[in-house]
Amino acid sequence: MNLRPASYLFFSLADANIWLLINLLPDYVVFNLIKNRPWKKLTLKSQKRLIAFLIPRVKSLIMQRSCHSKMFSSCLSRSTLGRVLLDILGVQNELHIGMTAVRKDLRIPHAWLTSLGKELTPGINANDDCHILTL
Numbered sequence: 001m002n003l004r005p006a007s008y009l010f011f012s013l014a015d016a017n018i019w020l021l022i023n024l025l026p027d028y029v030v031f032n033l034i035k036n037r038p039w040k041k042l043t044l045k046s047q048k049r050l051i052a053f054l055i056p057r058v059k060s061l062i063m064q065r066s067c068h069s070k071m072f073s074s075c076l077s078r079s080t081l082g083r084v085l086l087d088i089l090g091v092q093n094e095l096h097i098g099m100t101a102v103r104k105d106l107r108i109p110h111a112w113l114t115s116l117g118k119e120l121t122p123g124i125n126a127n128d129d130c131h132i133l134t135l
Contacts, residue, residue: 011061011081015069019077034080034095035135043090051089058085059120062113066122076111079121086115093120097133 022030046054062082065073079095086093093115099107112121 007057008061008064011065012069012073015065015077015081016072018080019072019074022074022077022080031135034083037083037087039084040087042088044088046089051091054089055086055091055115055120058082062121074111075121079111079113082113082120086113091115095135097135099132 025033059082062078065078066075069078076097083093083095093113095111095113097109097111099109112119114120
């Protein structure tokens with residue numbers, strides 16, 4: 001039985017719900033939730049082989065959602081969901097927030113997730129001289 005479509009559906013629904021919360025809640029509440037991570041109480045005792053298998057799967061889901069989502073998703077919602085999943089698996093991660101100048105008069109905010117020194121989300125990264133905050 002192939003679970004990929006079901007996992008993508010779950011990921012998409014969770015991403016849309018996080019996107020909705022980000023848009024409804026005040027910014028300081030969203031950032032406090034992301035920083036304080038109340039979901040860490042749900043951390044599973046996972047085997048290293050399972051974690052090694054699931055980290056690329058989480059990255060794949062984030063990339064797939066980034067390519068296919070036209071609405072009800074953002075880099076912050078996808079990075080936050082990735083952070084929640086990695087925290088539950090007990091994997092260290094950092095959520096970065098930055099802004100870059102595409103043109104002289106246009107700046108674009110971006111959020112991205114790193115784990116074990118690797119980026120899990122597409123787009124602007126810390127090496128693009130846009131880093132502002134790490135949560």
